[in-house]
Amino acid sequence: MSDLPDLSRRNLLRRDQSLPPRLPWLVSENAFIDACTRCGDCIDACPTGIIQKGRGGFVELNFDKDECTFCQACVKACKVEMFRGFEQAPWSYWAEVQDNCLTHRGVVCHSCKDACEPRAIAIRPTLGQVARPQLDLDACTGCGACKSVCPADAVKIQTKARPSVTSKAY
Ligand code: SF4
Ligand code: SF4
Ligand code: SF4
Structure with missing residues (x-):
């Protein structure tokens, strides 16, 4: 103890x-x-x-x-009993792309999408702008794979409750 x-x-x-x-x-x-x-x-x-x-x-x-x-x-x-069963979701964490994402500055970047195994990130074209990442919150596991590969340190893994919307554009 x-x-x-x-x-x-x-x-x-x-x-x-x-x-x-x-x-x-x-x-x-x-x-x-x-x-x-x-x-x-x-x-x-x-x-x-x-x-x-x-x-x-x-x-x-x-x-x-x-x-x-x-x-x-x-x-x-871990020898301490403070965990739920593995059949349950491991947590409710989720990724959020911040405004310093390179695509906001007109730079083409797909690093987060390429790292995301559950395919929770799509790079959506925006009229007259560089395509930006769009996150599917339902598919995001909060694994963090998109964070360490981001060259602009623009991904935040949120530990608060997920928003109720299904997907979010940045
Ligand atoms: S979570 Fe478990 S294994 Fe990790 S430091 Fe705490 S008691 Fe030790
Ligand atoms: S946290 Fe994991 S599942 Fe969620 S967007 Fe990033 S790489 Fe994909
Ligand atoms: S990869 Fe995740 S589940 Fe596996 S030991 Fe590390 S923190 Fe735990």
Whole structure:
């Protein structure tokens, strides 16, 4: 068990409005903050190396490095019971392309689309403009593969609730 008092854990949670991406299949951020021992076993288990220690020593995912392949290795390596069943969706994260996307400056770029295995990104022609990425939120798994390949660092992986629209143009 960790030596971090419960109160400190709660304060850490309350102060942090913008939560970093956590491990897949977690029951909740609260359950994670309460139960994670910060042992680091999941870091060693992740084949893509995206798990790292963050604030307070708690593990978080770094999609600037690589993607989550949903291999389940981190969950299987963790000795704490704070995960949902693998038959459920791993999380509700989703990708969002920001305004600094190169296509907004007239530069042709397909990097995010090419990296997206679930084909959640289409490059749609726009009249008189360079074609821009369009995201299908229903198809996006939040894997992060589009983030590390973006030459403009224009992709953000959102950890908040998904918008209700089916697809979004940028
Ligand atoms: S293996 Fe589990 S308890 Fe250990 S740092 Fe990772 S999530 Fe926390
Ligand atoms: S599911 Fe696999 S790829 Fe994704 S964070 Fe866990 S160990 Fe890494
Ligand atoms: S997060 Fe994954 S599924 Fe979603 S758009 Fe990016 S590469 Fe595609």
